[in-house]
Amino acid sequence: ANNADDPFPIWGTCMGFQLLTYLTSGENLLTDTNSTLVSYPLYFQQAYKTSKLFGSGSAETGDIINILSKENVTFNAHFYGITPKTFNNNTKLRTFYRMLTTNYDDNGKEFVSMIEAFKYPFYGAQWHPEKNNFEFVAKLGPNLHHSADAIKVTLYMAQFFVNEARKSSHKFKNATEEAAALIYNFPVVYTAGNTSYEQCYFF
Structure with missing residues (x-):
């Protein structure tokens, strides 16, 4: 659809992120990453500067990058992930996606936490951008944050993707x-x- 100038954005969250890496590479490249019910700041990689998601240079985007890089506002709930080494060693992945950010799990293992396709409006987050606004269940623990900055992050991601979807001419x-x-x-x-x-x- 995108090749035919018919905008069709895709966002993969958590297992959806993992599925995107599988669909692109054609193989399961996941490894154990113990990151359950915990929030981290993001470690931005050089490629974020040329991304659509973070590369605008606007004051709003700068504020979001500052929050994401300094505060524990990205809630993780996964047992598996893909390491930067695996990502970079796989030709299909590294030529299809930018690696925007990484994180370290509770055992110190680094994993890729955000990706963006070079050519297509495809995006992936290993963490959960949506939970800061909507989930207050006690079993998720004290590591799910609802601060003003955490809410800003959720809204930024949602508005970005909705704006991508607005480019589509699909309608009922x-x-x-x-x-x-x-x-x-x-x-x-x-x-x-x-x-x-x-x-x-x-x-």
């Missing part, structure tokens, strides 16, 4: 078809007592 055939596809057709259920999520939709 009519208002009736559109209305039938809305999330509001389904009840939201409070599930904090039974899951790691405040609320869930059941289809």
Whole structure:
């Protein structure tokens, strides 16, 4: 679709990030990374300066980079990741994606935490940009932060990706078809007592 000038952005979070690396490389390159229920600051790599996600040079982006690099606002909940060495040794990965950031797990092992495709609007985060705003379940622990800066990070990532999606000309055939596809057709259920999520939709 993108090759045909039909913008189609993709964002992969956590396991979605891992899936992107699998789909691109054609093999499972993951290794153990003990990063469960913990937040880290990001270690920015040189490639971020030429990225769409962080390379604008705007004051807003500069503020977000400052927050991400200094504060524990990126919530991780994964047992696996991909190391920078594995990433760089795989021709398919290193020529398809920029490595934007890395992190170190609780055992000191470095893993890639954000990627962005060179040519396509494809993005991946090994951490969870969405949780700062929406998840307050006690079992997630005290390492999930809801500070003003943490909320800024969530909003920045969401607004960036929505702006990418706005470039698409895809639309429903009519208002009736559109209305039938809305999330509001389904009840939201409070599930904090039974899951790691405040609320869930059941289809």
